[in-house]
Amino acid sequence: xxxxxxxxxxxxxxxxxxxxxxxxxxxxxxxxxxxxxxxxxxxxxxxxxxxxxxxxxxxxxxxxxxxxxxxxxxxxxxxxxxxxxxxxxxxxxxxxxxxxxxxxxxxxxxxxxxxxxxxxx
Amino acid sequence: xxxxxxxxxxxxxxxxxxxxxxxxxxxxxxxxxxxxxxxxxxxxxxxxxxxxxxxxxxxxxxxxxxxxxxxxxxxxxxxxxxxxxxxxxxxxxxxxxxxxxxxxxx
Numbered sequence: 001x002x003x004x005x006x007x008x009x010x011x012x013x014x015x016x017x018x019x020x021x022x023x024x025x026x027x028x029x030x031x032x033x034x035x036x037x038x039x040x041x042x043x044x045x046x047x048x049x050x051x052x053x054x055x056x057x058x059x060x061x062x063x064x065x066x067x068x069x070x071x072x073x074x075x076x077x078x079x080x081x082x083x084x085x086x087x088x089x090x091x092x093x094x095x096x097x098x099x100x101x102x103x104x105x106x107x108x109x110x111x112x113x114x115x116x117x118x119x120x121x
Numbered sequence: 122x123x124x125x126x127x128x129x130x131x132x133x134x135x136x137x138x139x140x141x142x143x144x145x146x147x148x149x150x151x152x153x154x155x156x157x158x159x160x161x162x163x164x165x166x167x168x169x170x171x172x173x174x175x176x177x178x179x180x181x182x183x184x185x186x187x188x189x190x191x192x193x194x195x196x197x198x199x200x201x202x203x204x205x206x207x208x209x210x211x212x213x214x215x216x217x218x219x220x221x222x223x224x225x226x227x
Contacts, residue, residue, distance in 0.1 A: 034217065044219040058215070094166070104213045104215070106172065106213060107211075108211075
C-alpha cells in the first residue's frame with residue numbers, strides 16, 4: 001500500500017495551489033480518504049475528508065469555503081484544491097486512507113509521506 | 122465539536138520504564154471512533170491503537186489502550202528506544218479531531 005502526495009510549493013498569500021495524492025496497493029474506491037496537515041513544530045490538524053464515492057465531503061472550519069477535496073477513482077487519485085491561501089496554511093499536508101467507506105472513519109490506517117506548502121510573500 | 126485534551130504534554134522517561142498517556146474528551150464519545158497514532162521526527166504518523174484497545178497491524182504487544190466514556194489511556198510498557206516519539210489521539214465525529222499530542226522523551 002502506498003500513498004504519494006505531490007504539488008506542495010512556496011506560494012504567495014491569496015494564491016491557489018492544488019495538491020494530489022496517488023494511491024496504490026489497495027482498492028482505492030472502497031475507502032474514504034482524508035487530508036491532514038501539520039504546521040511547523042505543531043500537532044496534527046484534520047483538513048478535509050471525502051467518502052468512497054465522493055458524495056460526502058467534510059471540511060475543517062479553518063478551510064471551509066477555501067479548500068475543495070475531490071477524488072478520481074478511475075485514476076486512484078485524491079486532490080485538494082486550495083484557494084485564497086493564507087500564511088497560516090503553511091504546513092506539511094498528508095493524505096491518509098480511512099478504514100471504511102464513509103467520511104467518519106474510525107481510524108486512518110495508512111499515511112503518505114507528506115508534501116510541504118509554504119505560504120509566504 | 123469534541124475537544125481532545127492530552128496529558129501530560131511531555132513525559133520524560135528512560136528505556137524500560139512504562140508510559141501512561143491520557144486523552145480526555147470534552148464529552149462522552151464512542152471508543153469505536155477513537156484512535157492513537159505515533160509520530161517520530163521527520164516521519165508520517167502511524168496508526169497504533171484503534172477502537173480504544175485494538176492494536177494495528179505490526180504494533181508490539183507492549184502498546185495497549187483502555188477507554189471509558191471520556192477518558193482514554195495509551196500505555197507503553199517497557200519502553201524501547203524506538204518508542205520515544207510524539208503520540209496523538211484522534212476522534213471521528215461530524216468532523217475529525219486530534220489531541221494536542223504527548224511527547225515521550227528520554
